[in-house]
Amino acid sequence: MNLDREQTPSGQFFFTKLAEDGAARRGRIDMPRGSIRTPAFMPVGTAGTVKAMYLDQVRDLGADIILGNTYHLMLRPGAERVARLGGLHDFARWPYPILTDSGGFQVMSLSGLRKITEEGVTFQSHVDGTKHFMSPERSIEIQGLLDSDIQMQLDECIALPAEEKEIGRAMELSLRWAERCKAAFGDQPGKAMFGIIQGGDNARLRIESAEALAALDLKGYAIGGLAVGEPQNVMFDMIETVIPSMPKDRPRYLMGVGTPDDILGSVQRGVDMFDCVMPTRAGRHGLAFTRHGKINLKNARHAEDDRPLDEESDCAAARDYSRAYLHHLVRAGEPLAGMLLTWNNLAYYQQLMAGIRAAISEARLQEHAEKVRAAWAKGDLPPRS
Template sequence: MSEEFVFTVAAQDGAARSGEIRMPRGVIRTPAFMPVGTAATVKAMYPDQVKALGADVVLGNVYHLMLRPGAERIARLGGLHAFMNWPYPILTDSGGFQVMSLAGLRKLDEDGVTFQSHVDGSMHRLTPERAIEIQGLLGSDIQMQLDECVKLPNTDEAVEKAMRLSLRWAERCRVAFGEQPGKAMFGIVQGGAVERLRVESARALVDLDLKGYAIGGLAVGEPQDVMLAMIEAVEPHLPATKPRYLMGVGTPDDIVEAVRRGVDMFDCVMPTRAGRHGMAFTRHGRLNLKNAKHAEDTRPLDKGSKCEAANAYSRAYLHHLVRSNEILAMMLLTWNNLAYYQELMAGLRKAIREKRLEDFVAETKEGWEKGATDEGAEPVAEGGVDA
């Protein structure tokens, strides 16, 4: 642990990096996948399970927590770490994406955004300063700037307007955050699918000398090749000495490809949401346990996995639980999925250290292709009420 926020790159293989972020509450090994604990809980999981699987940090969300139970209440109760029994690092998303995608009535202006709660219809105001204040009340270790995230595809004009507003808000968040030893504020690169806007956003944020930089506004419906092109455009303009965080991503393949391009941190609701809807991620591909083909399949999800959810229960039993809408189905499949994601991250870190990343990627993708992949409904990746 460290009394300061310190990021170190220990190994590289091509553009990919393996390292660690040291903070007072613990060490985050990178590349890192952060399970999403939107409303102070990683759904269907105990906190000690999440940690045991290899997670060093979880994500909470300003939008949801400010509405219920309220940031001031959490502060009175000792802060988010004590509230959710997670004494390790927590990153909080500023809520900008949820305001744009979930809130009912909303009015955006230079100062901030006024919106109607999806919970009870009450009106709220979120400004850059208030977003940082809320994250301070929560006590999160890594705090995100408030930004405007537009849906893609969109016009260049709309994307540029949102990018420039996000830059102005980043400056205000930086002032509001000030100096907080042991903690960090990250800026968010915006610019949609327009390379020149992404580059301009990255360069302007770097001038603010922040502790880390996120790439936002992707994984919102655009093709993977567009997302990867934007990463490639931005990466050369971000400091090699600061962590890079791709927000809201994603599928195992998205993560692998982003790591190859130099990204250090990820979060996504996909493994937890998919688990609650009958989908399992494994070394052998994605399995839809709703499908009748599993009704008499005595094989486990993955007998080679160290996770009990993957190796100790038959696909037939999991199929029965899913079709019966049993809570245990959600618990076991979420457990399996988070275990797989953390095993994937551990494999990526090891491969980078050993300078065999390309071999690891090839082997991993071969496993997905050769396995018994079930093409079912793709779980929605966007953060939301059901995150």
């Protein structure tokens, strides 16, 4: 499948803007292991696997980069073991770019007992209860052992709503940790470390975080601490608030987002990169994403529907299997259900991003976004009478 992939890998990391439409940008990140077309959606391969998918399938769908997670991989199989086995690219058989999340969000959300100090965070594994310590330096060390191409700073991500004092404390700690991560990362040609803007839903703190990180002259910048329970309008407000303080010549990454509407709205406000477990998790739970909206294959009304999910899709899972068959697989608890629906969902997300890139190039993103939103607003089409 050809989804306008451009391959101009180089020995350095750099970002090129290729087109603009309002605040939206189409661009390309070049690095030794390949080029990343932006706006980009990064399938989440938390533990070295995009669940229910072969990675060559993920590549064929149009993904230029996948995401791995420091927290999960340090617990099992262990970063040192992955390094001895050739690094995450060889281990997982994905020779293209990989971004690793620092593990900060998972430490805060998944671990048991945890204690945060200036030095780092001591936490209890959700796997076996063992205690671990992660400092900014250790997070970068683990990501280096994994040999990821884009490494994220360790930060403290707090749930919203929260008091301004607590948001400010976590933001300032994250800034100090960013400085330590930068020092630990050093100079690695062809690789990048991204800083993470925090500040919750407080505009003043967001701007302060963005400006301080910009002064560190990093290769890319992420907006963290959103999509953690706040309304969509708050998320969009924070993006609009912080974008002017982010360097124009560096990639902008919105972490953990999201729905197609979240992505469209964020691209329209100037974001370049996204990741989210939604398409893979939804697929494992019987939910399909299509041009027509969401389709819940658990519903009995699909039991005798011989239509595919999307007869015009390039993806075989969407085009060649009936809704009735997919419904049967879901209701029977067959593993193939999650495989086919995850395949469909990731195909839809990559098609969504390809459409967004084309629309930016042709200066018609607003029109394109309205059409996508209108189709989703109709929801699942009823069966033929």
